[in-house]
Amino acid sequence: MAQKTAPDSTRRSERSRRAIYEAALALVGEVGYPKMTIEAIAARAGVGKQTIYRWWPSKSAVLLDAFLDLSEQASAELSEKAGLDEVATALPDTGDLEADLKYVLRATVDEMTDPKFDAPARALAAEGVVNEQLGAEFLEKLLEPQLQLYVDRLRAGQERGEVAAGIDPRIALELWTGPLAQRWMQRTGPLSHAYADKLVEYALYGIAPR
Amino acid sequence: MAQKTAPDSTRRSERSRRAIYEAALALVGEVGYPKMTIEAIAARAGVGKQTIYRWWPSKSAVLLDAFLDLSEQASAELSEKAGLDEVATALPDTGDLEADLKYVLRATVDEMTDPKFDAPARALAAEGVVNEQLGAEFLEKLLEPQLQLYVDRLRAGQERGEVAAGIDPRIALELWTGPLAQRWMQRTGPLSHAYADKLVEYALYGIAPR
Amino acid sequence: MAQKTAPDSTRRSERSRRAIYEAALALVGEVGYPKMTIEAIAARAGVGKQTIYRWWPSKSAVLLDAFLDLSEQASAELSEKAGLDEVATALPDTGDLEADLKYVLRATVDEMTDPKFDAPARALAAEGVVNEQLGAEFLEKLLEPQLQLYVDRLRAGQERGEVAAGIDPRIALELWTGPLAQRWMQRTGPLSHAYADKLVEYALYGIAPR
Amino acid sequence: MAQKTAPDSTRRSERSRRAIYEAALALVGEVGYPKMTIEAIAARAGVGKQTIYRWWPSKSAVLLDAFLDLSEQASAELSEKAGLDEVATALPDTGDLEADLKYVLRATVDEMTDPKFDAPARALAAEGVVNEQLGAEFLEKLLEPQLQLYVDRLRAGQERGEVAAGIDPRIALELWTGPLAQRWMQRTGPLSHAYADKLVEYALYGIAPR
């Protein structure tokens, strides 16, 4: 079942790939997603259109890869600053779930607020809402790994009695990721550290009188 | 601050307006948002393109109005079926917050699952993520009124002691709207009545051991 | 065989008619024939589009009437200046054909050079080349009467022996009108009094050695 | 003074160029110049609109090139039929100017009467009346070369005493080209061989009694 003579990735030009990522990210920030056209990316990257079409099926796929690349770099840098040899692979676990969650959510708020991430991330999120295939990839490569960290931390908490035994971690984590995502995507309210803190508290202790 | 000789809305063709709404909703369902072009809407509605451009600035604006119209009709029908003279303007309040919320959230899940609503709503939600202006209008005209119902119900609950006094209703309601929105938009998990129920329970009582 | 309820010309607005003529002539001069649109004429004349469509079938017809009106006014003025009670209805006949023709052709050159006449006349001439119906009307109402004057003068000349007996006046006159028309329409050379004089001489005496 | 990144003519599609010429000529004949739209040409030629806009600035320019191409082909064919290796580059010169002119003018009348040439030629002539730029090109590329042939023949005649010494050939030739052009463009009378003959006679010997 031969592809249309699939390209030989060993001979791929790294130079072009990087230039395309940079062009895509720059354009989505400067002129917005709809005007981030394949032609514009090619022109800005000094690359032939065919080179883009050879390696990606659509402009959203280009942007997704560019953004994944950006994220990797960013988390590598972050880990480096923290003096680590490797990228962090788990949430902090000080034994105080509330504090740990607040710490992480504040960082998430900061990232959502950073314009460098905001433009491409919004574009991808939006595309994913409507384009199931891209949404799945976005979910799998970006969201899921992050959500899994919460699952792990919650399970650890459960073992230690920080979290009630019957709780499904997969649903529990949505008590804060959901609201954050909604405020970010639909702008239903401001994103702040104070808000993040409140979310954690409400999620942990509920809104009914104890 | 004169527009470009704004059109005279008293002479507007009601016939065309309705045909445009129907065409837009049908197309977004049948071929998806990207292929729901202005030309296709015009052709299907038997209308000149100019008639669309005269009254709306973009295809997303057309779809928004079409969807608002659809929502109005739908809620009018719903109220009628329920034997009411007017459209429902508040959440049920039986004195049992948990039950009331579950009832409403189950209905919300059903709506999110209804393909008639799904396609246009997704398209608008996606557009709103990226297009701040449209997002604001979507929020103001559709989301906000619904969120306000929760605020009202929660305040009533607070007075009656169903909800802790210090709770900010505006944040509290996100404990369930956020997760639902996220599952719907980002497909992070299935949308079911059982899920809705769990959300309400977690939100009310928290995930920490009581 | 009723027309589409033919308009009642007795109730026609003279005011509008004049305004339309002025607008058409002004526009054809200022922006050229292709941009002399019905909408532009209506707007400039402060007139509804329908008023134009009621009385004329096309923009070329409007321009033709406007130009005929202009010509009438112009020749009326001319006659007035010459101290005549009526419009001139014949070429001068001093008994010297060569002198008479030179006099008339010089005047024709002057008119062709006058920018007030040039723009609309060119537009109409061009339209007439391609649009047989308009061409016929242009010929009948404008050209033919002028050509007839030459026929009359030539016949008078023939009786007096100024013109050879066997000559067909209808063809003879084209020896100067043809070249003038060509230089004007196709810009094959400059239009000047000297050129007009030469034409008359060549036409009268031929180019072969006598 | 760089154009807007002028296209690379070495990579131009010959196939498309020919198809466009054929479509333009066919359309101008079938539906007339005003309905010979760029879109119709593109559709008929099986070509994208952009391919037309890339190489020509307007539909009149397309038609001019198509017509020039047609003329070249036609005169090539003509020469071939006459058993010549090259295209004829001069008028016949038998020593009898009258006969030579009559021969050529009869051929001109035939061409003006041929519907294959008539439609595009009229359209171009009309456009040239109003559009100075196109008129100049029409003149330079089509008319001028033909007129020059007369100049050459007349000068030869002058040397041989067929034409009076003082005659300006550039004006003399208009004695027949002007009338022919006028009859063709303005339909002031029928175009026939007899008419052509008369024109030559009048032009050579004048209309005054000898």
Added chain:
DNA sequence: ACTTAAACGAGACGGTACGTCGAGTCTTACC
């Protein structure tokens, strides 16, 4: 080091949709 095939830049191509303009028709309100 040389050959050679694939990736590359460039950009012309057949298309689709854009947003605008004007044509010609129709309706409304005014005089």
Added chain:
DNA sequence: GGTAAGACTCGACGTACCGTCTCGTTTAAGT
């Protein structure tokens, strides 16, 4: 009933990108 105003359907405009397809020109692997 003619008129000014202007909304309507329709079709073409000229532009922007799409995704495909040549063109030479690098460039890197395998001799």
